Amino acid sequence: ESVIMNGELRNRDQCLISFEDRGYQFGDGVYEVIRVYGGRPFLMEEHLHRFKRSADELKIRLAWDEQELALMFNELVAVNEVMDGKIYVQLTRGAAKRDHLFPGQAEPVLIAYTDPASRPLDKMNKGIRVMTVDDIRWLRVDIKSLNLLPNVLVRQQAHDAGADDAIFVRNGIVTEGSSSNVFGVKDGICYTHPAGNLILNGITRQKLLQLAEAHGIACVEQAFTRDQLLEMDEVFISGTISEVTPVIAVDGQPIGNGKPGAITAKFQEALAEAVRSACPS
Ligand code: PMP
16 A cells, blocks of 8 residues: 655655654644545545645645646556555655744645545434534634634534534534535525535535536525524535535434435435546446
8 A cells, every 4th residue: 555755655664754844743734535436536636626726725835736646646546456445645744843933945745645535425314313502613703723722622522412413503504514614505505504614615615516506406605594404404414534424413403304305315416427527437
């Protein structure tokens, strides 16, 4: 099994990172997760574009352009013979004596590895139960940074409370899930929080907005409150790993009739179709 470190393929157990790496000490870095279906990365250009943007926002130099990265990751998928899996990509500011100030001459560290992944079919069919939590994150969650402590804590909190996942609420407004975006459907209209600094603009979310348009599903980027969330006819989350997963209960209260809804199913099918045409197996 191979990984990529700074542009070079090497053995997985020969990828050694310094304990002075700023990703380790400060969370000073960014990442992406790209899904692979049938041996082909899905929406890789979009992910790499967001990766570059995240790096730029943190002023971390990315020594390869998006095209070079795409070639590299395609090669990684091929040598590892990944069929259904994911590529994890991470860029940190590199290793330097511990000092908050950007180091003068640290070399940024890029790593990428693959892992198997399967579609969450059971959850996609049955739906999940979520709990709402206070969105205690910083105000730049549009940057896909390594600082996932709030996401980790609320995911564990939800798990300990017997829920499948957590949904963030900021000042009464639903922002996004712990590792997903959130959509609600009311009277045939689909709502999701607008892009901006308060959510990560999900690649899956953006794809679903395009698909809604193509399939004649009314969809608006308009925020809604936790109270409105509970009154939705349907709720679902979207993400690279979760795809389109129905939410059937929020804080112990059923959504709609407590079963995955018809518009959610339409989005699931539209996304599956997009995957089939982009990643024929
Ligand atoms: N929001 C957060 C906080 C996430 O971690 C993710 C997963 N990357 C998403 C949204 C969904 O983004 P995407 O569709 O690009 O996976």
